Amino acid sequence: MSFQTLPGSSDQGERPWWLFALIAIGLVLTAVIALNDLYAQVFSTVITGVGVTIFVTIAGYCIAIAVGLGIALLGLSRSVALRQAARFYVEVIRGIPVLVLLFYIAFVGAPAFVAAYNWILSPMIEAGYARALMVREVSLMWRAIFALGIGYSPFIAEIFRAGIQSVDKGQIEAAKALGLNGRQRFRLVVFPQAIRVIFPPLSNDFVAMTKDSSLVSVLGVADITQMGKVYASGSFRFFETYSIIACIYLLLTVGLSLMLRGFEKRMRRRYQE
Secondary structure, rough: OOOOHHHOOOOOOOOOHHHHHHHHHHHHHHHHHHHOOHHHHHHHHHHHHHHHHHHHHHOOOOOOOOHHHHHHHHHOOOHHHHHHHHHHHHHHHHHHEEEEEHHHHHHHEEEEEEEEHHHHEEEEEEEEEEEOOOOOOOOHHHHHHHHHHHHHHHHHHHHHHHHOOOOOHHHHHHHHHHOOHHHHHHHHHHHHHHHHHHHHHHHHHHHHHHHHHHHHHHHHHOOOOOOOOOOOHHHHHHHHHHHHHHHHHHHHHHHHHHHHHHHHHHHHHHHHH
């Protein structure tokens, strides 16, 4: 593989020295973990949270995509009320920090959901056909996942809106002339063209959510950061622990960025053929 074809290298053929530097750092870290028992112990403890971090990121992003697409379509609706409701949602949620939203959904939203659930099913609960739900039965991890999804949904909604509006209106009119209904126009004409505009910022948001997934540790969810916090608080090895955590997140985010850039380039070539 030539240097020019490496994801992340510039169009002028500039060698990705930053990538070589990261690879060198990774090799040094691997050697330190292999040769130093303390770093090896920290790594073996922290790495157990990788699965939770990946699951939280993927699940939260799926929620963000679903909600964001729905809000974007509402924002492009012919109804003024629906457009205003979508704009209200985007501006309100976008203005709240993700950490505050995390606490709000975990400790306000979840109890409200449980109360509403029990109230709606109260006749069935009294008749013995259903069981009352308790707040502690709602997983903290799913509260955190839902909060991340809601927190990112307005940004993704704006990405979808901009991508859909970038499609030439003449092609939409041509699809109407061919007799395609609204769903067919979106599926066959609008979305295949919009995805070229949408994919790069969506990729950036996915990488950003991978980093922001560390916020779920404030609820005690056993992700990478939480496992490191528990280990560091007991061993007082803060430098070693957080150095390992930083490197693991760096490995995840850089790996994702390179993979998504490569996919983006292949997708661009496919559309150009």
